[in-house]
Each structure stands twice: as structure tokens, then as C-alpha cells.
Amino acid sequence: MNIVKEKWQEIIEHLRIEHGLSNVSFSTWIQPLKVYDVIETTVFILVNMNASVEYIEKKYLLPLKVCIAEITGTEYEVIFLSEDDERIDEIQNMAIEANQKKKSKSAAEKAGLNPKYTFDTFVVGGNNNFAHAASLAVAESPGEVYNPLFLYGGVGLGKTHLMHSIAHFILENSPKKKVLYVTSETFTNELIDALKNGKTAGNESAMSKFRDKYRNNDVLLIDDIQFIIGKESTQEEFFHTFNHLHTSGKQIIISSDKPPKDIETLEARLRTRFEWGLIADISAPNYETRMAILQKKIELDKLEKYNIPQDVIEYIATNVKTNIRELEGSLNKLIALYKLNNNATEIDITLASEALKDIISSKNNREVTPELILDIVSEHFGVSIVDLKSNKRNADISTPRQIAMYLIRSMTDTPLKSIGIFLGGKDHSTVKHGVDKITKEVTTDETLSNTVSIIKKKINPA
């Protein structure tokens, strides 16, 4: 189900609270609204017969758009429809077309790829032109030119973006090729599970399934190989996977935060193999490239409508230098602040400096704070901060929340009570329960322990 449909009750509840709607306004105008369909990034909402589309549009269009963006993390256009709207047939046809398009995209989805990370959206500059050219060559002739291709560079500089671009390119040009993208965390956790299940079931089927998944590919992309660190069984298995693919002429693409020679815990035989092909680095972009990346993002995310002044874009490009994720994040934060003020303030340097406040200070001396931990947990699991702070109990939200509690408790000296307040007003005993649970489980659950240590490294890379 589309995320807007799934979270609709939460979205309108958020609207009710944020805009202080009275019970009567809420039940008359908002509660009867129904999501008719969501096609790509447009939400069609059906207004019931007794209400006026014009009135709802005038009063609630903007607030609703903001709430949808806040809850889902994506900006949607919103179109209100009356029940007898003539456009309904047209929308049904659009939905069928969009569905067909989605089906044809599924190879890329199956391969675990982000549709936004393609060569077309990647800005080439002096910092990445070698890595970009090598990636394109590999994408054009997989298994034939540089094998493996080893991409390395600091946090948030575009390694994942380039890897996904290669995979998209190959799938578009040779749809029959088997392409698999995973992080080394997934590889490790799946291996741990396969070993565990193989043992309890007393047979090798879990392991052979695992081997099938990783060896039966034309192209294997492993992201963030540095997290394979120090684990003998994982390195051993990866070594065999690597050999199997390489000797059959299959393409391997690896990324890391460091070149192979500097990954201390990497076994020598893997290091040598990583050096067989081509090693390409990505460094921090210069000012012109940062400006070009910001312009590209404005174009791709359709942010022109905000008329962000040139001096504001220059201000961001001047101040956020070493991480492109933060460069993009600053632009998102600026727009969010502007909308939060109901567009009352102007987008200017003052607002931009407010948007950059946390980013600049956390970068200069990256102090480990509850905010930093929550940001990293949110990004790692793909769960929004709003959800982490909510009372939702489904495991895909509550486990990351408990991991955040545990990490905040063990990596900062924040008292349990303050952690509870920070996490949306939980009481002291809930936090204690979460911290105790993870403390116990990391000693018995190897997958969890692996995930927690990876998140710790992301928080404190030193």
C-alpha cells in the first residue's frame, strides 16, 4: 500500500494537532476526506458531497501538504476531487499506466536500488570524475574491464549513488542480467542467520540458499565493506563468494570508506584481491561542484517554486563542505523551516544560518549527542524521527527506538528520564526496559550485536 494511504489517519491527526483544529472543524472537513489514489507523487483526495472543494482547498491544501511531507518524508502534490468530478476516469487510466510502469521497474527494485541514484542525477566534478568514468566503463562492459571495481571515499560523498547508477545502467541495457546490491551489513547478518538456521535444522539448506543468492549473479555490489571488519567467518565466506564470481567473469563492485591497504582488520588475501582491479577514490567536492549539486537538487526535487535566492545557495555551498548528504540535508532543512513558519518569513541568509546551525556545529566538533544518535539510527533503519518518537509498537519501529535508547544511554551521560522526554515523552521505566532489553540481547543475538556495532561506528567513526 502507498505510504500516504497507510499513514492517512496519522497525517490527519497531525494536521488536527499542528493546526489546533476544533472537534467540529475536524469532523466536518477533515475526517470525511478519503484518499482516492496516489499516483507517483500526486495524492488525489475525495471530498464528500456535502463539503465544498473550493473551501477545503483554500483552507487546508497547504497545511495538508506539509503534514503529508512531515509524516511520510516525501513531498506530494495534493488534488481534491468532488465525488462527481469528471477527472475520475482519467485518474483511473493514469493509475493503470503507473502500475504498468511500476511493474517494469521491478528488476531495479528487486536489486535493492534507489530509483533516484542514476548517472543522470550524478554531478561530475574534479572530486569524482575518475570514479565516475570507471563506474561508467564497468556499467558498459561488466566483468570485462575493471574487476573488482573498488570505490572509496568519506561519508556521504556519493559512493552508494555511483554503485546504484552502475546497477541501473546494466539493468536498463541488459534486463536479463542478474544484479544484486547489498550492504556488507546485510551480507553479514544473512550469513549469521544462515549459519544459525543451518545448525538448528541440522542441514545445509539455509547455507546453500545463502550461497545461491550471492553466487548466482552477473553483478554483485557490496556497499560499505569496512563493516565486514574483524569477522573471520564473514570474511571467509566473502572470500569464497568473491573467488566464485571472479573466476566466472562476473563483475564485483565494492565500496568502502578507506582504500584496501588502510582497512586494518581486512585479511591479507582479501586485500590483495580488492587490489586486482581498479581502485578509485571520491574526495570532497569543491565549491563549484557543491553549487552544481545544489542546483541539480533544486531541479530534481522541483524546488524552483521557492525562489531560493542565489546568495542563500552560495551561503550553503560555502559552509557545508565535506559531506554531500549534509549539503542536501541543509537545503531540505531550509525548506522545512520556511514551511513551518507558514511561509511568513523570507528565505534569506538568516533562515539559512538557522538551518545550518546544527550541521555546522556538529561537524566542527562532532560531539556525540542524543540528537546525533537519533539521526543516525533513523537513517540506518529508514524510520523517521517522528516514528521513533511516537508510541507505535510495531517491531520495525520499536526495535530501532530501543536501540536508540540503549545507544544514548551508553554513549552519552543522559539520564533515563531525560532520554524519555527526548524520545517523545516516554516514562523512565519504558526507557529502562528498552535499555536493559538491548543490553541483554546484544550478548546473545549476533545479528543485533553486528547491527549495533555498525551504528556505533557510524556515530563515532574514529
Ligand SMILES: Nc1ncnc2c1ncn2[C@@H]1O[C@H](COP(=O)(O)OP(=O)(O)OP(=O)(O)O)[C@@H](O)[C@H]1O
Ligand atoms: N556527485 C553527486 N551528484 C549528485 N548527488 C550526489 C553526488 N554525490 C553524492 N550525492 C548525494 O549525496 C547523498 C549521499 O550520497 P551517498 O549515499 O551515495 O554517499 P556515500 O558515499 O555512499 O555515503 P556513506 O559513506 O554514508 O555510505 C545522496 O543523496 C546522493 O544522491
